[in-house]
Amino acid sequence: MPATLEATSEFLAYHGVHAARCVSEFLSYHVLGTVLFDPLHALAHVLPRKALLSRWHNYHHKFQGPSLKVLGQFEAENVKYHLVPEWLTALVPAAAVAAAASPLSRVQLTAIAYLVVRSLIFLVAGLFKKGRDSNHVELQRLQVDKAWLLVGPHYHALHHVFPGQYLASFVKVLDYVLGTAAPPHAGRRFVVTGAGGALGGAFAATLKGAGATMSTLKYGQDYARAGGDLEEFAYLESDAALDKTLGECDVLLLCHGVRSGDMAESVRGNCHSQLALIERYLRCHEAARKPSNVMYPEVHPCPYTAGLLA
Numbered sequence: 001m002p003a004t005l006e007a008t009s010e011f012l013a014y015h016g017v018h019a020a021r022c023v024s025e026f027l028s029y030h031v032l033g034t035v036l037f038d039p040l041h042a043l044a045h046v047l048p049r050k051a052l053l054s055r056w057h058n059y060h061h062k063f064q065g066p067s068l069k070v071l072g073q074f075e076a077e078n079v080k081y082h083l084v085p086e087w088l089t090a091l092v093p094a095a096a097v098a099a100a101a102s103p104l105s106r107v108q109l110t111a112i113a114y115l116v117v118r119s120l121i122f123l124v125a126g127l128f129k130k131g132r133d134s135n136h137v138e139l140q141r142l143q144v145d146k147a148w149l150l151v152g153p154h155y156h157a158l159h160h161v162f163p164g165q166y167l168a169s170f171v172k173v174l175d176y177v178l179g180t181a182a183p184p185h186a187g188r189r190f191v192v193t194g195a196g197g198a199l200g201g202a203f204a205a206t207l208k209g210a211g212a213t214m215s216t217l218k219y220g221q222d223y224a225r226a227g228g229d230l231e232e233f234a235y236l237e238s239d240a241a242l243d244k245t246l247g248e249c250d251v252l253l254l255c256h257g258v259r260s261g262d263m264a265e266s267v268r269g270n271c272h273s274q275l276a277l278i279e280r281y282l283r284c285h286e287a288a289r290k291p292s293n294v295m296y297p298e299v300h301p302c303p304y305t306a307g308l309l310a
Helices: 003-046 052-063 072-100 106-128 153-161 173-178 198-209 230-238 240-248 263-284 303-308
Strands: 189-193 213-217 251-254 293-295
Touching: 003 052, 003 072, 003 106, 003 173, 052 072, 072 106, 189 198, 189 240, 198 213, 198 251, 213 240, 240 263, 251 263, 263 293
Parallel strands: 189 213, 189 251, 251 293
Antiparallel strands: none
16 A cells, blocks of 8 residues: 555544544533433422522523414523523533543543534524524424434424423433323313223223313214214214314323124224224314324224324
């Protein structure tokens, strides 16, 4: 290998390893900043409202409340009591390393410098936008956040709809640990089918004990008739009472099943009626701002509902 080519290879290898170490160091600071911020955020929601941390964070929720409308009159307070403290918290791990390690290595200096510059850019951008970053926009309709680890705008928007839930800021680990990666049951409106059965009854009792509002629907009485196949459930479209019940609920919980020696009747009760209810529920919530929620334990599996809920 020519000397020049060998020197070039060594140069690239050395700086490649150096760059990788810098990126790894930076990511560790960034993740540690998140690990520090998220528990403080959770603490702000459980402390008494008069506590300093809670009062500061409350300005952020006044800035964007459950309606997701951003209120300009709280812009200054949001920047002062939320944006700047969040920025400072992100720098704590790097500051701790700088204070503890003496002297700092080139890798540490590079990573800390990058973190500070990046944080300053985000702070200046936040100040310029008056707190209206990608996580704080007036979304017209919330979508289901399917990412299992990273927090996106729709996931964080759910925190403003359900304060005290969806607490994570970058990765969802804290919400998985605390069980806050879902809306609270208290105050939510559930419609349960099969509430007279063992499974539906257990669900209904548990949800009622958690403070949820319950409505029940009974197969053969509230949403089905004898005979016919899937197409004959289209009458649900003109059932005003059923529309009202489904339209006002937050969650549809399907637990019903028909035990019959007649295979056709079992298919209608265990499959077609569930599919018809799901489709009707989704139509009633087409204009809803929050994601539609259907809970289907699949006590009596139906190939059609599996495709609809995918």
